Amino acid sequence: MMGNMSDAVSPVAIVRRGAVWRPSPRLLLMATVVAGMAVGFLVTGEAASARAVADAGGELTRLLRAMAAIKAVLAAGVVWLADWRLRYPIRPWLAAGYLAGVGVMATGPGLIWGMAHVALGALLLHGAGAFLLLLFWRDPGSPAMAWDALRPRRR
Numbered sequence: 001m002m003g004n005m006s007d008a009v010s011p012v013a014i015v016r017r018g019a020v021w022r023p024s025p026r027l028l029l030m031a032t033v034v035a036g037m038a039v040g041f042l043v044t045g046e047a048a049s050a051r052a053v054a055d056a057g058g059e060l061t062r063l064l065r066a067m068a069a070i071k072a073v074l075a076a077g078v079v080w081l082a083d084w085r086l087r088y089p090i091r092p093w094l095a096a097g098y099l100a101g102v103g104v105m106a107t108g109p110g111l112i113w114g115m116a117h118v119a120l121g122a123l124l125l126h127g128a129g130a131f132l133l134l135l136f137w138r139d140p141g142s143p144a145m146a147w148d149a150l151r152p153r154r155r
Contacts, residue, residue: 025086025095032103033079040110044117052115061115068112071125075105078132088141097135104128 023031044052053061082098090098108125111117136142 025090025099026083028095028099029079029083029086029102032099033106036103036106037110040107040121041113043111044114048116049114056115064115064118065113068109068121071112071122072109074129075102075109075125078102078105078129081136082132085136085139085142090139090141094135094139094141098132101128101132101135105132 079102082102104124105128108121111121
């Protein structure tokens, strides 16, 4: 049974007490990924996709869609890495870079799947991947985190 409604904290009460809700970087990461995927899949209209599939033929369509699935797995690995990085203290501009890169990368497989924007999808996916690799390389916190993750845990 639910508790008394007067015990619940309303959003208005939170604002009155001076508290400000700030979403976690991990929540923003997931929202960015979902938004990027949605853009990638929904930007190509059904008619344009059907025309591109007809022009490409069945064999090339299957090949490119298999590649899109493989690229989606690659993007999922990058999302995991960004999620791991966001669990540690991070500067806001670095967090924004990771979020932007992951969002753009998540758009690529959807564009490739639609078949009308294959080159753009590949460019966005690989360009964002290169950007994220550069960002991770230049991130002062990432080497320390990597070594910390490799150390055996004491019980």
